[in-house]
Amino acid sequence: MTDLSIQKGFRDAHRLSVAPMMDWTDRHCRYFHRLMTRHAMLYTEMVTAPAIIHGPRDRLLAYSTAEHPIALQLGGSDPRELAQATRLAQPFGYDEINLNVGCPSDRVQSGCFGAVLMERPSLVADCVAAMQAEARVPVTVKCRIGVDDDDPETVLPRFLETVAGAGVQHFIIHARKAWLKGLSPKENREIPPLDYGLVLRMKQQFPDLTICINGGIASLDLAQDLLGQGLDGVMIGRAAYHDPVSVLLGADALWPAAAQDAPTQTAMDVAAKMRPYIADHLAAGGRLHQITRHMLGLFHGRPGARAWRRVLSEGASRDGAGLDVYNAALAELDMAAAAQ
Template identity: 75%
Template sequence: MMDWTDRHCRFFHRLMTRRAMLYTEMVTAPAVVHGPKDRLLGYSGAEHPVALQLGGSDPAELAAAVRLAVPFGYDEINLNVGCPSDRVQSGCFGAVLMERPALVADCVAAMRDASDVPVTVKCRIGVDDQNPEEVLPDFLERVSAAGVTHFVIHARKAWLQGLSPKENREVPPLDYDLVKRMKAAYPQLTICINGGVTSLAQVRDLLAAGLDGVMLGRAAYHDPGSVLIGADALWGDGDGLDAFGVVEAIKPYIAAHLEGGGRLHQITRHMLGLFHGRPGARGWRRVLSEGVAKPGAGLGLLDLALDEVSRAAA
């Protein structure tokens, strides 16, 4: 989720779940190779387990990016073959690569040769006029033959022309049954599902259907209090922090960020949905959104926003 799941967002999300794998924003291989490494690849050690998500279509360049990422200690490196954005299509990567499975296989083979870190692939069930019943199994077979055993499948087609990225997340119909059939057909592969999942109840149902994992994107961002707090129970772990505890726990991180010259908004923008659906949620969002622009805004703003929630719940 480009421009969303930055290091501040991931630190915030980690406070709500100790076990879920967190994914970075998609970073292009050329940016890693030619850009500022610490800014693009750096993160807090508290984020583990965390995966680096790369975009690219040049095997040599992807391998170079992986080698540069190795010292940063990521737990997984994921090749994104699912993003339908115009920005990634123009670079011949993302969902457009669903049309070129042989190239994807070459890419992941080069990435695996560059590091011992597990390489995974996020993909769609197909693009445009492709028949997913034919395309998806062929894609899985070709790419897994290159050594990848872990796939995250967004259970929608991507329409590369005619739909915006937002529409591509909503308009093409979901086909969970196809993804379930892929798991049944390829039991040796780790197959996780993505797309349209908005609750932990749905996660439990999909896991019970035999899938190996569920990736949540926008639901985890917009309603983290519902889908991340309590998620560790899926692993049998006990209760962690509640939403109020999360706010208290992130204060030292925010204080350090501000002392280092950072801006409050860079962190609090990711926290607006923490109380989604609860009394006081609107006041929480209003205080944070309006207050960050005021001179001297600091940790006290969080307390003012929490007061809105406390008063509404009283």
């Protein structure tokens, strides 16, 4: 367990966080996001416990120290496997270990983890207890408000009480049900109605727990409003990926003590700061599109944004693509600005 000062810093980091998103929030995406916010908590993509135990551990878990504060999200339902994965991940120095109890995809259900675990809170409690026995950082849970025909008003508080009884003090609640039958993962992110009121009531019912909210939050204004209503944190997902400037470039203002020291920068400043990172990646044998695919939304809504996306989408995946392609994409923005 951490001491009180570490716990306070950990809690503060969650005033805003960027959601774990499969195929999106890899280490290149997180480095890019970190250039826009010094304080938000960043999450890895979900990594299954068996993958850490049996797979290419360094490739799965390595990251830049610049990404802190950073959380590792694990997927699994076997307490022993999750404990072992937590132990193996410990040397990598993550600031938090998070258990996925929210993903509704078919491949997650077939492995009996993700949102299907909402139906088995006692198993989740066993899992987090095993993880905490191995962790030197907080273990947290990301969940839904319920699944299928559940009554969230009954299911969610019972879930929180059971899992909190195993020692978890921090929950990130996606304020939608997960429909395990009949909806695709994409539809599960959009069709089930949001119930922010229920999450707010959970904070009132469990005031000693750290309760963060996720789902449909696409602006800093809404994030600030939810924080003002008493929630401990807000997690932003797709908006942080598709329009990162609007939700991340001014995000540090959500930490009042740090707002005065937050540097003023533009999307073009961020693009310039990414250049040496891209150069190092290319020099190490990496490919340009592995980084720039995460940057397509950097100039969202700005003149030249479509040309920026086109140049990178068409050119960055070609063999030998280098900084010349990146420069050409930036030149499109300059030309668009000059034409205004």
